[in-house]
Amino acid sequence: MQKIDFALIGAGNIGKVHARAIADIPDTRVAVVCDVVEQSARNLAEANGAAWTTDYRQAVARADVDVVCIGTPNGLHAEPAIAAAEAGKHLIVEKPLDVTLERADRIIAAAEKAGVKLTCVFPLRFMAGAPKAREAICQGRLGRLALADAYVKWYRTQEYYGSWHGTWKLEGGGALINPAIHSIDLLQWLAGPVETVFGRTATLAHRMEAEDTGSAVLTFRSGALGVIQGATSCWPGDPSRVELHGDKGTIALDEGRIVKWKLADAAPGEEEAMLNLEPNLGSASGSPVGFSYENHRRQFAAMVQAIREDGEPPILGAEARKALEIILAIYRSAQTGAVVRLPLA
Numbered sequence: 001m002q003k004i005d006f007a008l009i010g011a012g013n014i015g016k017v018h019a020r021a022i023a024d025i026p027d028t029r030v031a032v033v034c035d036v037v038e039q040s041a042r043n044l045a046e047a048n049g050a051a052w053t054t055d056y057r058q059a060v061a062r063a064d065v066d067v068v069c070i071g072t073p074n075g076l077h078a079e080p081a082i083a084a085a086e087a088g089k090h091l092i093v094e095k096p097l098d099v100t101l102e103r104a105d106r107i108i109a110a111a112e113k114a115g116v117k118l119t120c121v122f123p124l125r126f127m128a129g130a131p132k133a134r135e136a137i138c139q140g141r142l143g144r145l146a147l148a149d150a151y152v153k154w155y156r157t158q159e160y161y162g163s164w165h166g167t168w169k170l171e172g173g174g175a176l177i178n179p180a181i182h183s184i185d186l187l188q189w190l191a192g193p194v195e196t197v198f199g200r201t202a203t204l205a206h207r208m209e210a211e212d213t214g215s216a217v218l219t220f221r222s223g224a225l226g227v228i229q230g231a232t233s234c235w236p237g238d239p240s241r242v243e244l245h246g247d248k249g250t251i252a253l254d255e256g257r258i259v260k261w262k263l264a265d266a267a268p269g270e271e272e273a274m275l276n277l278e279p280n281l282g283s284a285s286g287s288p289v290g291f292s293y294e295n296h297r298r299q300f301a302a303m304v305q306a307i308r309e310d311g312e313p314p315i316l317g318a319e320a321r322k323a324l325e326i327i328l329a330i331y332r333s334a335q336t337g338a339v340v341r342l343p344l345a
């Protein structure tokens with residue numbers, strides 16, 4: 001088995017999740033941890049028997065590193081990701097790829113040019129129910145898709161918005177681009193391309209630059225209509241929900257787990273089987289650390305397999321860009337008051 005060694009760039013909340021996920025994948029290890037805060041780099045490195053540095057250039061240049069994981073604030077993804085690609089390392093980049101399409105495209109182009117694999121982390125797609133729902137929709141089992149909605153009514157404290165969160169430069173927005181992006185990605189993966197958005201945003205419960213509350217009306221290319229609601233202003237916070245309704249069926253997922261499976265053509269026992277596919281893996285609805293590392297493990301394991309077998313990794317850059325584009329379209333609509341058509345110019 002080819003050993004796969006990782007560099008973690010960013011040793012915060014998600015860097016720890018990355019280390020935990022890697023620890024459960026056979027024949028992999030964290031070789032080096034990088035954080036601009038020395039103590040953070042040291043602590044996570046020591047816990048994983050890894051080297052540490054405060055300079056991402058040193059981390060990505062190491063000969064013993066195969067994959068670089070980017071877990072820095074949203075607006076600080078492109079520089080280390082591009083440096084890693086140029087050093088010939090495969091890339092696991094946290095969502096969103098970065099805060100603008102231009103920066104996201106530069107990451108995608110750098111990976112293509114270097115011939116390295118790139119995956120962007122969207123853990124909800126790795127819930128067992130997500131591909132089941134997609135298969136049912138693609139097979140036409142919901143009939144004519146009518147409504148496709150994502151609701152992310154979460155809560156974050158004012159302290160959460162004390163550093164980079166909620167700033168345009170480093171988070172790229174607020175509730176929509178950070179917590180809600182998971183469900184927006186799942187929504188577009190299940191319901192297909194979004195054609196237009198009409199959005200409204202507000203900052204209601206926090207002191208921050210960007211929105212803590214957003215709402216948008218969508219039209220899909222299929223003709224279906226939909227709604228996105230994303231917030232960090234709703235205490236105590238509900239599990240994120242994606243709902244799909246057609247004239248022959250309804251599927252709903254909470255945090256990617258099937259909670260409703262009503263299909264007119266369902267076989268006996270199918271509904272119960274779908275509702276019991278897997279346990280509840282938790283939610284970050286009320287706290288940024290309220291979720292399991294398990295879906296990260298699944299995505300990282302799929303990336304490791306793609307590297308070992310020279311296959312296609314899960315969630316390519318072009319795919320990850322779609323949720324970012326929808327969110328940036330909502331922001332543009334909220335700023336201009338106009339309906340915005342995708343793709344964005």
Ligand SMILES: NC(=O)c1ccc[n+]([C@@H]2O[C@H](COP(=O)([O-])OP(=O)(O)OC[C@H]3O[C@@H](n4cnc5c(N)ncnc54)[C@H](O)[C@@H]3O)[C@@H](O)[C@H]2O)c1
Pocket residue numbers: 009010011012013014015034035036037040054056070071072073074076094095096121122123178288
């Ligand atoms: N997929 C998920 O479920 C999920 C969950 C949470 C966060 N995230 C994403 O992970 C990323 C990080 O979020 P977080 O919650 O871990 O934030 P965090 O603030 O807890 O951690 C970010 C870390 O990056 C470090 N850092 C900043 N600039 C750096 C640089 N140039 N080089 C090295 N380190 C640097 C900071 O010192 C900090 O320790 C964000 O993009 C976020 O959207 C994803």
